[in-house]
Structure formats: structure tokens, C-alpha cells
Amino acid sequence: AQTVTQSQPEMSVQEAETVTLSCTYDTSESDYYLFWYKQPPSRQMILVIRQEAYKQQNATENRFSVNFQKAAKSFSLKISDSQLGDAAMYFCAYRSGNSGNTPLVFGKGTRLSVIA
Amino acid sequence: DTGVSQDPRHKITKRGQNVTFRCDPISEHNRLYWYRQTLGQGPEFLTYFQNEAQLEKSRLLSDRFSAERPKGSFSTLEIQRTEQGDSAMYLCASSLTGFNYGYTFGSGTRLTVV
Numbered sequence: 001a002q003t004v005t006q007s008q009p010e011m012s013v014q015e016a017e018t019v020t021l022s023c024t025y026d027t028s029e030s031d032y033y034l035f036w037y038k039q040p041p042s043r044q045m046i047l048v049i050r051q052e053a054y055k056q057q058n059a060t061e062n063r064f065s066v067n068f069q070k071a072a073k074s075f076s077l078k079i080s081d082s083q084l085g086d087a088a089m090y091f092c093a094y095r096s097g098n099s100g101n102t103p104l105v106f107g108k109g110t111r112l113s114v115i116a
Numbered sequence: 117d118t119g120v121s122q123d124p125r126h127k128i129t130k131r132g133q134n135v136t137f138r139c140d141p142i143s144e145h146n147r148l149y150w151y152r153q154t155l156g157q158g159p160e161f162l163t164y165f166q167n168e169a170q171l172e173k174s175r176l177l178s179d180r181f182s183a184e185r186p187k188g189s190f191s192t193l194e195i196q197r198t199e200q201g202d203s204a205m206y207l208c209a210s211s212l213t214g215f216n217y218g219y220t221f222g223s224g225t226r227l228t229v230v
Contacts, residue, residue, distance in 0.1 A: 047218040047219070
């Protein structure tokens with residue numbers, strides 16, 4: 001079974017600075033999808049960014065970008081120009097591409113604090 | 117369409133009671149998922165539906181748990197004879213069929229068993 005590991009339970013960043021959240025995963029598959037989700041306090045989880053494993057180019061969404069290292073099975077999230085609204089739990093998630101029926105597998109999350 | 121709705125937002129129940137949660141997905145989404153999230157953990161998969169068919173159930177879903185999605189629209193998750201270990205946030209999500217679609221999550225139902 002696939003597993004997702006987020007080794008940083010908590011991180012903090014100064015407003016306007018850059019922070020990188022780590023994620024590693026374990027899989028024997030070659031085709032899969034990776035996601036980062038944000039869960040603000042007492043609010044619903046929202047999709048931040050996604051990456052297809054077959055794409056070599058790292059995904060970017062405005063201030064959010066990923067560093068996808070397929071051989072190392074690493075998928076880190078970089079947040080540039082951090083804002084107070086970025087404070088949240090961030091979850092890394094994996095989805096198999098071998099079947100359309102497999103659900104997302106999540107890591108335990110990283111709590112990000114933004115310091116004004 | 118206002119997204120995925122879950123009801124109630126909070127539920128406090130006594131141990132041994134039955135509870136039922138409801139999820140209304142985005143109308144054009146044919147897939148609906150239930151996850152459970154405990155404090156300090158990521159969401160754990162419970163079960164999912166494609167239209168009205170329940171396609172997969174996690175081993176976390178004991179016999180006390182049952183989920184339905186009649187007519188492929190809203191879904192209900194029932195927990196019978198609740199235990200303190202059932203206390204958690206129950207998250208519902210929906211998506212279109214396809215590998216690269218992310219999920220749209222609801223705000224969750226927080227269950228406290230006392």
C-alpha cells in the first residue's frame with residue numbers, strides 16, 4: 001500500500017518570506033498523481049496544487065510551487081511571499097494512476113504558522 | 117452550486133447511541149468519498165461511491181458503520197452503537213471520475229462521543 005510521510009509536524013515562516021514543506025511517499029507504481037491540500041482552522045480543505053508523475057515540469061500556482069523529485073519520491077511545496085492567510089494545516093496526498101478507483105492517501109500534515 | 121455541504125457541523129452524542137450524517141456533493145460530481153480525521157492526523161479513507169454504487173470500503177469501516185448514496189445524489193453515513201473512539205471529524209468529498217481530479221471537500225461533521 002502507498003504511504004505518504006510528512007516529517008515536519010509544524011513549521012513557521014515570517015510574513016513575506018519563503019517556506020518549504022516536505023513530503024515523501026512510498027510506491028512501486030510509475031503512474032500516479034500528487035496533491036497538496038490546505039486546511040485552514042475550522043474551515044474546509046482546499047486543493048492548492050497538483051502534479052502528474054509523468055510530467056517532468058514542476059507545477060506552479062501563483063505563489064505556490066512544487067519540487068517533484070520522482071526518483072527520490074519527494075514532493076515538496078514551496079510557498080513564496082508568505083501571507084497571514086497561508087496559516088493552515090497542509091496535507092500532501094497521493095493517488096494511484098493505475099486504476100481510476102483508488103482514493104487519495106494523505107500524510108499526517110504540517111501545521112504552518114505565519115508570523116507578522 | 118455552493119460546493120459540498122455536510123450536516124450537521126457538530127454532533128455530541130452519548131456512547132451507545134446511533135448517529136447519522138449527511139453529505140450533499142457538487143451536483144455534477146459522480147464520485148463521493150467519506151474520510152475520518154482525528155486530531156493531529158491526516159484524513160483516513162472510509163468508503164466511496166460512484167453514483168449510487170459503493171465501490172470500496174476501508175477496513176476502518178467496522179460493521180457499526182454503514183453508508184448509502186441513494187439515487188447517486190446525497191449520501192448518509194450512519195454509526196451505530198457509538199464508542200468514544202468514534203470521536204473525530206468526518207469529512208465528505210466529491211469529484212469527477214478521472215485520475216487527476218482533486219477532491220472538493222465539505223466542512224466536515226465533528227462528532228464527540230461522551
